[in-house]
Amino acid sequence: MALGRRRERREERREERHGGGGVHYRMRQRLVSIGDDFWIETDDGERAYKVDGKALRLRKTLILEDAHGHEVAKIQERVMRVKDSMEVEDPDGNRIALIKKALVSPLRDRWSVEIRGGSDLDVQGNVVDHEYTFTDGRTPVATVSKKWFRVADTYGVEVAPGQDPVPVLAATVALDLMTHDH
Numbered sequence: 315m316a317l318g319r320r321r322e323r324r325e326e327r328r329e330e331r332h333g334g335g336g337v338h339y340r341m342r343q344r345l346v347s348i349g350d351d352f353w354i355e356t357d358d359g360e361r362a363y364k365v366d367g368k369a370l371r372l373r374k375t376l377i378l379e380d381a382h383g384h385e386v387a388k389i390q391e392r393v394m395r396v397k398d399s400m401e402v403e404d405p406d407g408n409r410i411a412l413i414k415k416a417l418v419s420p421l422r423d424r425w426s427v428e429i430r431g432g433s434d435l436d437v438q439g440n441v442v443d444h445e446y447t448f449t450d451g452r453t454p455v456a457t458v459s460k461k462w463f464r465v466a467d468t469y470g471v472e473v474a475p476g477q478d479p480v481p482v483l484a485a486t487v488a489l490d491l492m493t494h495d496h
Contacts, residue, residue, distance in 0.1 A: 336456070336457075336472045336473050336474045336475055336477075337356070337472070337473045337475075338357035338462075338471070338472050339356060339357070339362060339363075339470065339473070339479070339483060340354070340355045340356070340468060340469075340470055341354055341470070341471060341486065341487075341490075350367045351364060351366050351367060352364070352365050353365075354471075354483060357470070361381050362380075362381055362479075363378055363380060363381065364378075364380075364381070364383070365377070365379075366378075374391040374400075374491065375389070375390040376388070376389040376390070376491070377389075378484050378487070386404075387402050387410060387481075388403045388405075389401075389402050389487055389488050392412075398414060398415040398492065399412060399413060400412075400413045400488040401413075402481060402484040402485065402488065408430070409430050410429070410430055410481050410484070411428060411429050411430065411484065411485055412427070412428040413426075413427050413485050413488045413489060414426060414428070415492075424436075425437035425441060425489060427448065427485045429481055432481075433451065434450070435448045435449065435455055435485070436449050436450075436451065437485075437489065439458075441489050441493050442493050442494075443460070444458055444459065445458065445460065445461070446458050448482060448485070453474075454474060455473070455474050455477050455482065456472060456474060456482045456486075457471070457472045458471050458486060471483060471486050
């Protein structure tokens, strides 16, 4: 009896993860740290992107590589520019996105993602607890949630169909680093 209920709950969680029709990625929380590497996997356990934590002298830098080891983005702290921000660059050094704290209110922090050549994204929800959504003003672009997994240190990122996952995943990594690096 209990085995049947567990199987049903597992199927319900799988349905919740696949219900939106987007691409799903599995991330580990608080494993984002300078000097460490980790893999971002698809929902099926395939390695999709590697986050390589580079330790540089003046700023925190993470390299996002595809499954074949090719750099697709560089995530780095902006030391002398906007406070509480990280920049995402393509392999040629061109800015893809700027993630920054948009507003501090008594109830929660607000974050924004400025996308070069695209719609800027608002981050709404609880970033610290990995329960939030990226929207382009009205339309959800990606959803981040821990409820899809039973493992305590794991959360998922569902990227809507037709969206480039690189800026969203890089912004998710940057937000994790900025909110848990104390």
